[in-house]
Amino acid sequence: MPALTRLHHRRLREIYRSAGWPCLDPVEIELLAAGLVERIASPEGRDWLRVTPAGIELLAQTLQRNRSALDRHERLVERVAHEQARTGRLAWRGLSLRARLEGGTAVALEPVPLMPELEAPPVPPSGRWCIARPDVYSVRHTSVEAYLEPVVHEIKVRRADLHSDLRHDAKRAAYLALSRECYYVIAAGIAEPHEIPPEFGVIVAHGEQFDGPLELARPAPKRQPLIDGRLPFGVWMALARAVPVEPPLDDGQGRL
Template identity: 55%
Template sequence: MHAVQITVVHRRRLREVYRSAGWPSQDGVEIELLAAGLLARERGPLGHETLRVTDAGIAVLAETLQKNRAARSPHEDLVEAVAEAMTRAGRLAWRGLAVRAKVATGWAMAMPDVFSIRHTSVEAYVEPVVHEIKVQRGDLLADLRRPTKREAYLQIGGECWYVIRRGIAEPDEVPPECGVMVADVAGHDALPVRLEVARAAPKRPMRVAFPTWMALARATPIAGWRLDDAQPGLAPIDTS
């Protein structure tokens, strides 16, 4: 039996299973990961089967994380800058949120780089927004070839934006259902100098679904939000 060659696709699937409830896809990638001992099948008390990342799979994820950390630093810097821009606008922002979204083919994990909502006491005014960050052309093109991922983002956000590093693509290469921001980055580890709206994202009225509220309840928004930034015109709360 030939050893399974672990590719980027396998590593991505491992990460998705690790972040999810472990529902099986029953495709070729899953079969190879099971054969390699990186995933294991577990049967629940009611007979349903889920997947678990094994210790060997965790080791592969840790190795991938170490190898990609330096390469991802410009990406992480841009994620940080976009999240901070959302908090300066009076929004609550999260990085690395994982939410199950209903799509045409079933369920998919939506894991936007930045997810934010308005700080408001009126549910209809929450205005959830997704920002996906891309600093390399190859990464952007690979992402654009995954319509299900984009569909999942549109299921959890009333607006979906791609924030791209200047020079890696033209705005019209991004599908029209998404907005485009272009970022000027001064250097490898530098924060963006400027975020420029190249095409506004279509805004759709949306209420945050219950699974998203549960994911937000389990996560922690980034620091930096201030009470006096939110809902201009409202009187401050008397804490005396």
């Protein structure tokens, strides 16, 4: 049997969801050879594809593995967010934040005057915008803007997801632009700290259910985000619309 890749699994799902029109390409040939799909002749003389019981079983196994990985990912995201809240920081999950990039590098946003009636209209900035969705975004609980120290934690529990993320330079640049420190929190055993770019810190999560220690394998270098350490107005609006994570109810640290 041919070795099945993600491309084969994706094509198998597409055949299952579609009317089964053949593509007549090497991927389809290998699926046919593996017995995961079969060709059915229509009365009009045209062939179409149907997923076999073996293909259905493979789809079910893949779905179960993906759900298990998602559950582990969400479990670790919750653990990291609660740790940030427990230490007195304000933490959010699943934010969508924008950063402006030029050539794959994040650049600072120029402040716009509050009363521009007597001035020339501002020139639209060059470059392109990138949407960053950090797993955990946190700031210090302070009344001084310069002391916010925003931090991004990106969670990875599978090696394939980590390497896919590291291939997107613009995504990583957006993380760095929106934070003073940026960490990759990885499940123990999926990668070594030296595999992650040096501008990121590394935290290793131990335990099958991530109930073990969060080991600081490499601290993140502190950077100056955006302009003079200030968050742009768009980030403030995103934080205003979202609800920060509450620390666990059984956590005695919050009562100190």
